[in-house]
Amino acid sequence: MEKRIKNCVLIGASSVIVHHVAREFARSGASFLLIGRNQEKMQQVADDLIAYGASGAELAIAAMEDLLHWDLAKIREQTSRMGNVDLLLFGAGYLGEQVKAEVDDHEANAIIAANYTMPALILGRWALLFAEQKDGLIAVISSVAGERGRALNYYYASAKSGMSVYLQGLRGRMYRYGVDVCDVRPGYVRTPMTIGLKTGSLLFADPTQAGIEIFNGIAARRATVYAPWFWRWIMLIIRWIPETIFKRLRF
């Protein structure tokens, strides 16, 4: 029987995708702990989740850097009121600027840290909680970009790719505890992150639709979820293009 997801922790709670996925859990009365940097934005998300039916929505104000200092004891303390954590949904990330990163170490570092190093360290701490619980689900928003390096965004893409491989490993480690790990790979979704990207509007998904698809994937405890679904097939083709051809492509 499918385990019901009741208690959810959202990291990067003001991300549009995380918010829309959370809404779907809220409809069936889930309760939330929202973790993020901007109190004002998170409060708005929390109010929205309550309106959608959430039985509770608490805030913890913390930037990613702060979360590096959360050890198991601190995590236990933060989630104690909630009880068992059924779902950790991790959606913090940073697209950055590829061209800037090529000449500016700070930008390059920021992209890699926000999309790989910091999430890897933070998830490591939370994994301890799940191992202790012997139950639950860890879902992380990576990206379809991580499936093949492109000249246009390879700092971001390689960090996301690293995250996907990390999640494969974590999945293996958590398997014996009965904890599932879900790698969520969104394509283009209309969010603040994709403002200004000039790509055919047919490829762009509406966040509500993406949210529903991701929710279904997580609820079904799939290892990898593409949103929208057709990206699974687009990426399959993209992975198959021989490198001699691929390196000449500009997209």
Place this chain on the structure above:
Amino acid sequence: MDTQYAYNSWGRVFHPTHAVYPVYWDQELFEIFRQVRAHGKSMLAHGFGRSYGDSCLNDQGALIVTPPLSKVKFFDAQAGIICCEAGASLSQLLDLIVPRGWFLPVSPGTKFISVGGAVANDVHGKNHHVAGTFGRHIKCFELMRSDGKRLICSPTENSELFAATIGGLGLTGFITWVEFGLIPIESDIMEVCVRKFDSLDEYLRIASEFDRSYTYTVAWIDCLAKGRSLGRGHLIAGEHHPAARGLRRIKGPHLPNVPIDLPNFALNSWTMSWFNQIYYHRMREKVTRFLQPTDSFFYPLDGIGNWNRIYGKRGMRQFQAVISQSKSQALASMLALISRSQTASFLAVLKTFGKLASPGLLSFPAPGFTLSIDFPDYGQRTMKLFRLLEDIVMAHGGRIYPAKDSMLSSDAFKAGYANLPAFVTQVDPGFSSSFWRRVYEGSETKEWKNALKTAS
């Protein structure tokens, strides 16, 4: 600035250029306004672009695109009150409220509009004769003016701006959130009764009786029928069904989207006339009764994504006017004119508005008949027809709906909306729209003026 979608209106007869600012968070608005002002541009909020003409466009100016601003602030499922940000679509809200036993107090013909747009156009629905316009159900909203000042508007607080903003075409400022009342329902099903009528006279005989016995009424008219059949059609009446199947949300049939513009010749007087014939006679009995999901009853066209592409590259124009109930002769002459032109499409709707007044200064509905008809844009020919229709409307003291309009003359606008002088004092100087410049400020382009001259 965002260039990923083409921002246009539903009729696609205008070809504007905009600076586009999508807004995700309420607190970003101040900075966006500052940037727009720094570029010396005027601004206008833009939701889903479902207005037909240019009232949601701001050519050469800035569009502040609201759909990402769609969080719900609170939903009181005991009292039936919801408060949400302006970009929330009616579709989004229905998915939230219906399973908990509530429905929109007023539903226009599509659910793919924003709440901000519902306020700015003071939309009406099939229950106008008992519920009035959307504006009547608003408790309060917040308006942000171009100088960054935020004002809560309600019938008792900033009441002048409240009245000006309802139906105010987005010209009084940016609506950030809206709080409004809902109506209780017991199921997501409608009890529907369709009555065939074979002429306008018959419609006039039966309509008031239907309005007395049903909450929702609307008529489809075969605008291509001639002679004695002129004004024939189907009167569609409905009622929320008590607990037929509980409140589980039922999605209407989802047909494939129209992926590309159909060629212009796809819709011509022959194909449309055939279609209307079949549609009219499809119903054998004089009266049919059946059950239908609310989505199919209220939003029959929403099942076909981008149905405006059926009209091809030329685009389409809608004519919607209201004239007093005592002027049924004028209604008949309008229908005769339209039938003679043989250019109308399948989508022609007649409804009798009730007497409930809206709080909005520029609100369109008034007691009487409202006729709304889609036309493929045949250029001069369509323009000429619209001129003649407008003359009839003006001669009988009626008015034309800005949300649908693309051809209204300044004179007809000023004559139709008696509260215009009071409205103008509330307009935010930082806001403007293509419609407003064309129809009120009279800054029509040269081509447009010439076209008008040749048409009249």
